Amino acid sequence: MPRFFDVTTEAPAGVADVLAAFSDKDYWLARLEAYGGDSMTLDSLVVVADGTVVVRTSQDLRQDMLPGGIARMLPGDTTIMRTETWRAVGDDAGGEAHGDFTISARGVPSSGAGTMVLEPSTAGSSLLRIRGSLEVRIPVVGGRIERYVVDLIAKEVPQMQRFTAEWIAGKA
Secondary structure (H helix, E strand, C coil): EEEEECCCCCCCCHEEEEEEHHHHHHHHHHHHHHHHHEEEEEEEEEECCCCCEEEEEEECCCCHHCEEEEEEEHHHHHHHHHHEEECCCCCCCCEEEEEEEEEEEEEEEEEEEEEEEEEEEECCEEEEEEEEEEECCCCCHHHHHHHHHHHHHHHHHHHHHHHHHHHHHHHH
16 A cells, blocks of 8 residues: 655745756765765756756665664665656746656565645745655565655655755855
8 A cells, every 4th residue: 555745845945946956967966975875876867958857866775774674674685766857837937846756666566656846935945845655565564664765755855955955055
């Protein structure tokens, strides 16, 4: 049974600035280093002529990176693959951006998917809402793994938005 999540966070960076960061390879390399070190790689970054951004990353989930109970439930060669797609909505640079994501894993029967909306908030800031679901199809323990990952998503999304705003501010 999939576990659903809905996370909303605000960051002190505008929509256009966040989208510009998402299309910058240096941003992704810095973000992956900050949130995964050498276990995460940028597999591809494609910026289409219309401004659509497609990012593919992978993460090697070594046993020492996971809590003991979760680590014992997963094989030692688990790799998580993520794809994010972002596109501006309308011609207004201060408008919204919509995205979607997929998560798959090699070594674990699991999947995830969802949508993302980035919209203007107060002056110069943006609000990000991520809705999705995650399913780990391992009898008996799949629900525990799902709960752990969903809790991790709820913690990391606000941290990543702060990281993005700080990265943007550092480039200014």
